[in-house]
Amino acid sequence: MKPKNRRGSSNAQAGSAVETSERRKFEIVAREDFSDVTYLLEIHHPLMARAAKPGQFVIVMSHEHGERIPLTIADFDRLKGTITLVIQAVGKTTREMQQSCQVGTALYGLVGPMGVPSHTGGARKVACVGGGLGVAPIFPLARAFKENGAYVIGIVGFRTKDLVFWEDKFRACCDEFIICTNDGSAGIKGLITDGIELAIEKHPDIGELVAIGPPIMMKACAEATRPHKIKTVVSVNPIMVDGTGMCGGCRVKVGGQVKFACVDGPDFDGHQVDFDDLMSRLRRFSQAERAATERWSESCRMKNPGSPGLPSPDQSGEALALPDPFEEAKGG
Amino acid sequence: MAKKKTIRTIPQKRAPMRQQDAHRRAKNFEEVNCGYGLEDALHEAERCLDCPDAACIEGCPVGIDIPGFIMKIGAKDFRGAYDLITQTNLLPAICGRVCPQESQCEGVCPVGETLEPVAIGRLERWVGDLAIAEGWSNIPYIEPNGFKVGIVGSGPAGMACAADMAKAGCDVTVYEAFHQAGGVLRYGIPDFRLPNEVIDAEVDNLRKLGIKFECNTLVGRLFTIEQMIDEMDYDAVFIGTGAGYPQLMGIPGDSLNGVLSANELLTRCNLMRAREFPNYDTPVPIGRRVAVIGSGNTAMDALRVCLRLGAEKVHCIYRRTQAESPARAEELHHAEEEGVEFHWLTSPVEILDDGKGKVRAMRCIRMELGEPDASGRRRPVPVAGSEFEFETDMVVFAIGTNANPIIGQTSKLNLDKRGYIEADASLATSMAGVFAGGDIVTGAATVIEAMGAGRKAARSMKAYLGIRNADAAGLTERQGSSGKLFGIDLNERNFARVRVA
Numbered sequence: 001m002k003p004k005n006r007r008g009s010s011n012a013q014a015g016s017a018v019e020t021s022e023r024r025k026f027e028i029v030a031r032e033d034f035s036d037v038t039y040l041l042e043i044h045h046p047l048m049a050r051a052a053k054p055g056q057f058v059i060v061m062s063h064e065h066g067e068r069i070p071l072t073i074a075d076f077d078r079l080k081g082t083i084t085l086v087i088q089a090v091g092k093t094t095r096e097m098q099q100s101c102q103v104g105t106a107l108y109g110l111v112g113p114m115g116v117p118s119h120t121g122g123a124r125k126v127a128c129v130g131g132g133l134g135v136a137p138i139f140p141l142a143r144a145f146k147e148n149g150a151y152v153i154g155i156v157g158f159r160t161k162d163l164v165f166w167e168d169k170f171r172a173c174c175d176e177f178i179i180c181t182n183d184g185s186a187g188i189k190g191l192i193t194d195g196i197e198l199a200i201e202k203h204p205d206i207g208e209l210v211a212i213g214p215p216i217m218m219k220a221c222a223e224a225t226r227p228h229k230i231k232t233v234v235s236v237n238p239i240m241v242d243g244t245g246m247c248g249g250c251r252v253k254v255g256g257q258v259k260f261a262c263v264d265g266p267d268f269d270g271h272q273v274d275f276d277d278l279m280s281r282l283r284r285f286s287q288a289e290r291a292a293t294e295r296w297s298e299s300c301r302m303k304n305p306g307s308p309g310l311p312s313p314d315q316s317g318e319a320l321a322l323p324d325p326f327e328e329a330k331g332g
Numbered sequence: 333m334a335k336k337k338t339i340r341t342i343p344q345k346r347a348p349m350r351q352q353d354a355h356r357r358a359k360n361f362e363e364v365n366c367g368y369g370l371e372d373a374l375h376e377a378e379r380c381l382d383c384p385d386a387a388c389i390e391g392c393p394v395g396i397d398i399p400g401f402i403m404k405i406g407a408k409d410f411r412g413a414y415d416l417i418t419q420t421n422l423l424p425a426i427c428g429r430v431c432p433q434e435s436q437c438e439g440v441c442p443v444g445e446t447l448e449p450v451a452i453g454r455l456e457r458w459v460g461d462l463a464i465a466e467g468w469s470n471i472p473y474i475e476p477n478g479f480k481v482g483i484v485g486s487g488p489a490g491m492a493c494a495a496d497m498a499k500a501g502c503d504v505t506v507y508e509a510f511h512q513a514g515g516v517l518r519y520g521i522p523d524f525r526l527p528n529e530v531i532d533a534e535v536d537n538l539r540k541l542g543i544k545f546e547c548n549t550l551v552g553r554l555f556t557i558e559q560m561i562d563e564m565d566y567d568a569v570f571i572g573t574g575a576g577y578p579q580l581m582g583i584p585g586d587s588l589n590g591v592l593s594a595n596e597l598l599t600r601c602n603l604m605r606a607r608e609f610p611n612y613d614t615p616v617p618i619g620r621r622v623a624v625i626g627s628g629n630t631a632m633d634a635l636r637v638c639l640r641l642g643a644e645k646v647h648c649i650y651r652r653t654q655a656e657s658p659a660r661a662e663e664l665h666h667a668e669e670e671g672v673e674f675h676w677l678t679s680p681v682e683i684l685d686d687g688k689g690k691v692r693a694m695r696c697i698r699m700e701l702g703e704p705d706a707s708g709r710r711r712p713v714p715v716a717g718s719e720f721e722f723e724t725d726m727v728v729f730a731i732g733t734n735a736n737p738i739i740g741q742t743s744k745l746n747l748d749k750r751g752y753i754e755a756d757a758s759l760a761t762s763m764a765g766v767f768a769g770g771d772i773v774t775g776a777a778t779v780i781e782a783m784g785a786g787r788k789a790a791r792s793m794k795a796y797l798g799i800r801n802a803d804a805a806g807l808t809e810r811q812g813s814s815g816k817l818f819g820i821d822l823n824e825r826n827f828a829r830v831r832v833a
Contacts, residue, residue: 026548051554061511067604067613093613109511111548116741241604241614244509244550245736246519246576247596253587258580263737277587280689284589288615295610 026107029082034165037089040074040136041101046081048113054140055118055235055267058083059243061109062097069093070240070262072137072212073113086136086165092292099300114243115266118233120144123208124151127199127230128174129221131157131192134212137235139166141210143173151175153199153206157192157217161185192217193224206230211270215279222270232270236261238281253277339446342379346448347372354669358639361523361607364666365429368458377405380450381443388437388452393784394492396420398437398452405455414463417456418470422495423488423534423783425464426517428457429526431780432629432660464533471540477501479797482566484551484739487515488779489572489770491538492786493793498541500790500799502567506538507549510603516574517779519603520595522633524640525663552742561765568765568793571745571753572786575771577734581625585683586729590617590691594624594634594730601637616641619726623647623694625680627657631730632664635672638728646672647724651679651699651712677701677712681719683727694722733776750775758792759785767793 030042048058057072075084089095101107118141126145130138135156146152154174158164159182171177179187180195188195192213200206208231211221218234225232238250238261245263252261253274259265350366351357357364368376380402388398397416404413417424433439433453441449463469479502483490486508498504512518514531535545551557551573560566578593580586597616600606606616622638624631627650638646648667650657653676657664668674677699686692698718701710735751746754746762752775753768755761761768769785771777 047554056553065605065612067615109548111509111511111550111554113553114550241596241599242510242519244576244738246578247599248578248580248593249596251580251587258582258587260577263577263741281587281589283689284617285615288609292610292613292615 026110028101028103028105028107031101031103034086035163037098038086038163038165039089039098039101040084040086041097042077042082042084043107043110044082045110048083048110049076049078049081052076052083052113053117054120054144055137056113056115057137057243057266058085058110058112058114059240060085060097060107062093062100063108066096066108067093068109068241068243070114070237070243072134072235072237072266073140074136075140084136088133091289092296095293096296111243114262116264118144118210118235118267121148123231124149125153125203125206125208126150127153127155127196127203127206127209129155129192129196129209129211129213131211131213131217133214133237134217134235136166138210138212139169139173141212142170146173146175153203154178155180155192155195155199157181157195157213158186159183191220193220196221196224200225200228200230204228208233209270211235215275215282218270218273219275222273222275226271233267234270234273235266236268236273236278237266238278239284252281337378337381339381339443342381342443343375344447346379346451347376347454349451349454354666354671357524358636358670361640363527364524367461368454373405373455373458374408376451376455377402379443379447380406383442387440387442388450391437391440393436393780394420394787396437396456401459402450402452402455405459410459410462411468413459414468415470417459420787421456421783422537423460423491424456425460425530426488426526426534427780427783428453428455428460429530430517430521430778432778434661436780460530464530469537469540472499474499474542475501476503477799479503479567479799480565481505481793482560482564482569483507483572484557484569485515485572485574485770485772486513486535486545486547487572487574487770487782488517489574489772489782489786489789490515490570491534492783493570493572493767493769493790494543494786495538495541496787496790497568497570497793498538498543500794502797502799504542505544505546507551508545508547509550511547512603513545513547515572516576519599520630520633521779522598522602522637524636525633550738552738557739557743557745557763557766561763566765567797568767570786570789570793571739571761571766571768571772572770572782573736573739573772574782575733575752575776576736578729579732579734580729581680581731583680583682585685585691586727588683588685588691589689590619590725591683591727591729592617594626594630594728595733597634597637597728598630601641607637607641617726619643619724621645621647621724622726622728623649623680623722623724624728624730625649626730626732627652627654627659627664627674628730628732629659629663631728632659632667634728634730635667636670638726639670639672643726647722648672648674649678649680649694649696649722650674650676652701652709653677656709679712679714680722680727684721691725691727692723694724694727695719696722733771735772735775739772758795759789760792760796765796767796 027044032040059068071085074086089098128138128142152174154170154177157180178195210233211218212235240250241247243262250261254268255272382399386399401413401416437452438449481497481502481504483494483506486506494504578595600616604614605612606614618641622643624635680694682695684693698715699712702713705711740747755768755773759767759769767789769789770782
């Protein structure tokens with residue numbers, strides 16, 4: 001699949017997984033749709049599958065005119081040489097990708113793994129909390145904690161039963177697994193913080209809580225653990241351009257200090273992160289994003305009138321009214 | 333030489349550079365300087381005195397044979413001029429545009445003592461542009477020597493190092509984290525100063541030397557420097573990752589929406605083409621009244637980009653005076669022409685919000701110059717009680733950058749206390765076979781200085797690999813530019829032999 005061996009040195013290369021080619025192709029080898037907004041892409045990139053660690057993210061460019069969007073790595077398979085991204089279609093780029101990213105197509109750009117890997121040693125009893133966009137990326141963390149011998153309590157939140165995915169994967173690596181749904185159609189009825197309360201009640205000796213999800217949810221998680229003095233790590237999801245520490249767009253305030261999420265994070269102490277600042281900064285381009293999405297859905301309807309797969313105008317309006325279009329960033 | 337030229341006999345006036353009209357150009361991204369025509373170039377070439385001890389060569393960080401190429405232009409041997417430049421500088425179309433010539437070659441030109449110095453940069457650019465138009469490239473005969481060299485970062489340092497190593501016969505791969513090669517030339521310098529086609533052409537020239545460019549590759553995270561040496565069989569590695577980590581002022585309000593680094597503004601606009609939004613997906617914030625803090629070349633670029641994006645008023649806020657401004661004289665002049673307003677001896681102390689998380693204004697303080705500081709420039713000190721409010725809705729910080737931290741985080745290379753990679757005089761790092769140069773060693777500097785560092789590292793790498801001629805070249809840097817042995821220039825580095833293991 002990978003063209004061109006390096007000239008004259010194939011012998012020396014034997015046994016190494018390192019491949020070099022003039023332009024890597026980032027082929028999509030599998031896709032799964034969890035709901036009408038959430039989809040999974042498995043992308044062939046053996047080198048990245050080998051390098052990726054839980055908590056890291058990638059930057060994706062779907063086409064030449066596209067924007068660079070950060071997405072947390074939801075899984076990686078070193079044997080198959082693939083990485084997995086779980087994406088929620090909330091903005092222009094992620095909706096466009098929902099249509100264009102089919103098995104056999106390739107991404108224009110994929111770079112990573114970026115960010116400092118999560119620390120998955122130390123704690124004996126860990127709660128891994130994923131909400132909304134954060135459910136998929138919390139999975140490799142739960143697995144890594146388990147592999148390192150910790151007692152893992154998985155807590156995930158969905159709006160309703162139909163949106164639940166990867167339950168089997170979580171059950172396989174968690175010692176306890178709590179699903180929370182807003183309407184109670186699966187697991188317990190309530191918010192993710194209710195799940196956390198439940199877990200803390202049963203296990204007062206939880207040593208660490210890791211939360212990934214929309215900022216408002218991570219903020220609630222941090223507040224839930226603060227009175228119990230449980231170490232809380234959150235994976236922040238600001239707007240990024242390069243992901244290599246160069247633009248400073250992803251800066252967050254942590255304990256009064258400015259940190260760049262792409263190179264200093266994305267994991268920070270949840271009790272120190274200034275979530276209000278983070279949420280305010282996530283709205284930086286909401287106008288531009290809305291305009292782009294509207295323009296795009298317009299052009300889709302023009303090209304393809306009455307196509308059932310496309311969001312109708314009011315649906316798109318609703319999606320945009322959700323927490324923030326830029327939460328597509330780094331959620332997965 | 334037909335007749336001896338003197339300061340009296342040469343054309344007294346510089347050939348002027350044709351430029352886009354300031355009002356028109358402030359609204360488009362086309363190049364400001366249109367370049368010399370043939371007549372202009374011949375006129376300007378006539379002004380070079382061909383001094384025997386050419387100060388300009390000393391003034392050039394890579395030591396281009398400046399009088400040599402100018403004489404060739406004068407003799408209408410344009411291809412010869414190109415060949416001569418490309419012996420030392422593979423990227424004349426770029427350097428002719430972005431070098432600070434007034435503090436390098438042109439700054440020491442003897443003609444400049446009485447008249448305006450020879451417009452060396454413009455002539456270099458003319459030759460470079462001609463080569464692109466004519467499709468010239470100088471691909472020497474390269475005998476592969478079996479060495480594999482990895483270059484981290486495709487900016488000016490990496491490109492220069494890659495070119496020298498490829499010419500020496502090495503199998504060179506350049507890694508770039510972005511999706512396009514060029515580094516700061518691509519994301520930082522706007523099109524109206526350095527068009528993308530010029531970068532494309534120069535990168536293509538490097539490809540013709542057999543250099544492979546691998547974009548979308550974040551070295552350090554995808555694989556480490558150690559892995560390059562141990563597992564990927566690189567015989568030598570050059571790190572030129574630059575100093576791209578933007579500094580913020582750390583004043584209240586600097587995380588408000590509408591406050592961003594010049595790097596972010598320029599990357600969105602140049603590399604990601606946000607100015608063509610929504611045809612390109614990346615958005616860019618557009619202010620009505622923009623304040624750019626700082627007065628270096630990056631600040632000038634940011635100011636002028638904001639104008640072109642449609643800002644009504646663009647202000648440059650600098651805590652020293654114009655005399656201390658580190659920007660290229662031409663850029664300052666262009667910015668002024670285009671309507672940028674300068675506020676010297678002014679420094680922001682706080683950014684004020686509008687209650688909705690956006691910028692409303694800035695509180696500034698007046699400065700005055702005190703005693704000279706470590707840089708030799710007079711230190712600006714605040715004037716007590718001189719604070720005032722300055723209305724603005726977008727603030728851009730262009731106050732400098734720090735070392736990129738990724739290689740430091742992911743390798744065992746020794747860093748200095750500011751996070752730059754520690755390298756000795758030959759640019760060797762603390763790890764055998766690993767060299768570093770450019771901004772990641774020295775801190776933020778110019779394109780040509782980075783290229784100079786890339787070439788210097790290449791000499792050291794050749795010496796390290798035992799490639800012939802490398803040590804001689806390293807020792808007699810720039811000395812024997814006229815020395816020849818059996819008709820072969822002593823500085824000739826276009827060939828090499830395979831090392832007998």
